[in-house]
Amino acid sequence: MIRRRHDDLETDQERPSKSARKRAAEDLQQLGEELISMSEAVLEELPLPENLRDAVLAARRFPSHGAQLRQRQYIGKLMRKIDAEAIRAAVRTRQQQQDAAARQFKRIEQWRERLLREPEAALGDLLAEHPQADVARLRLLISNAGAEARGGSAPRAARELFHHLRDLLAAVSA
Secondary structure, eight states: OOOOOHHHHHHHHHSOOHHHHHHHHHHHHHHHHHHHHSOHHHHHHSOOOHHHHHHHHHHHHOOSHHHHHHHHHHHHHHHHHSOTHHHHHHHHHHHHHHHHHHHHHHHHHHHHHHHHHSHHHHHHHHHHHOTTSOHHHHHHHHHHHHHHHHHTOOSHHHHHHHHHHHHHHHHHHO
């Protein structure tokens, strides 16, 4: 029987378990797969080392499943050698920005729909929230968009109303 010294036991307890190391490696490989799915323009914005960026771009070019699998594993290996927290933070920040933009878009769409459905009540609520809004311009845009919707023509006025609402709500957010 081999006796272990007390110092060796302490070192084993401080080191992460094999399961924890595997979970961390799988997490990094998953992050690498997210990088593969991103556009080249987005990759340029991220703080990636050159060899990792090249590996991610190369992964898109491989036609066979086996080659792609090996490349994803290679990307995971590269990710384990670097500090991936900066990359993860940049990806998280980008995702939060996209989520905020989607929420803002939905909010603008809801205002536009409501202004077209019930113009007077919605306009009163919008002006209560945003007293600096140009009432005459909003009334004209709502009228044009409503007539356009009834006439079945192209939604040019509805887009113009959307853009005006976007600018109005962005001025308040900024």
